[in-house]
Amino acid sequence: MYIPTAFRMETDPALALVAAHPFATLVSLGTGGLLSTPLPLLLDRQGDQVRLIGHIARANPHWRDFDPAVPSLAVFQGGDAYVTPSWYAAKRETGKVVPTWNYKAVHIHGTLRLKAVHIHGTLRLVEEPAALLEIVSRLTDRHEAGRAAPWAVSDAPADYLATMLKAIVGLELLLERVEGKAKLSQNRPPADQAAVRAGLAGVLDM
Numbered sequence: 001m002y003i004p005t006a007f008r009m010e011t012d013p014a015l016a017l018v019a020a021h022p023f024a025t026l027v028s029l030g031t032g033g034l035l036s037t038p039l040p041l042l043l044d045r046q047g048d049q050v051r052l053i054g055h056i057a058r059a060n061p062h063w064r065d066f067d068p069a070v071p072s073l074a075v076f077q078g079g080d081a082y083v084t085p086s087w088y089a090a091k092r093e094t095g096k097v098v099p100t101w102n103y104k105a106v107h108i109h110g111t112l113r114l115k116a117v118h119i120h121g122t123l124r125l126v127e128e129p130a131a132l133l134e135i136v137s138r139l140t141d142r143h144e145a146g147r148a149a150p151w152a153v154s155d156a157p158a159d160y161l162a163t164m165l166k167a168i169v170g171l172e173l174l175l176e177r178v179e180g181k182a183k184l185s186q187n188r189p190p191a192d193q194a195a196v197r198a199g200l201a202g203v204l205d206m
Helices: 011-020 089-093 129-144 158-165 190-200
Strands: 023-030 033-040 042-046 049-057 071-083 100-114 123-126 168-174 177-183
Touching (some): 011 042, 011 071, 011 100, 011 177, 023 049, 033 049, 042 129, 049 129, 071 190, 100 168, 129 158, 129 168
Antiparallel strands (some): 023 033, 023 071, 049 168, 071 100, 100 177, 123 168
16 A cells, blocks of 8 residues: 555554454455455454454355465555545645545455465464354454444354354454555645645535
8 A cells, every 4th residue: 555654554543443443355366366355354452463353254255265375455444535625725825736535544464374274374264163153253242332232142043153154254364564544634734634624524615
């Protein structure tokens, strides 16, 4: 990802964005070209180890058809918005302005491996029922938190749950490299930054 210095995010804020916006796009190289799967991934910290966990449909060829020697990429995005040049003071002063788009994005790099054969890398496939149940339960608990009557995986009948677990494959991505970008008009003068904030808040319409 191209990241000008002004827009670079440090690792901790980047991982905070991942935790707050967990819906990702997982991209790998397959035998026929690029593979892309949208899915939620949970940020999990255990001591010094940081990983992402999630699951994918067993019917999805992504987990079977990938090149373990080529890094995979998990892409996360925060809020984004169009920025009109009308908000900039330079529009009135010189007219030398153009539109842009503000956004936050985090790219996490790793390589894909099958847990069973231990191909070296940091994105693993998890098929053991107990480990897979833990992943599903943790993802559910994360997204049900805050609801008045949160649903739990244990609310489903055991035989139904066992059938559903057979239809998915777990994913574990151990972080190798994190790239974070927050393009929020930091490269503009303070007056323009204030005008963009006001414009996006609906206070300013020019």
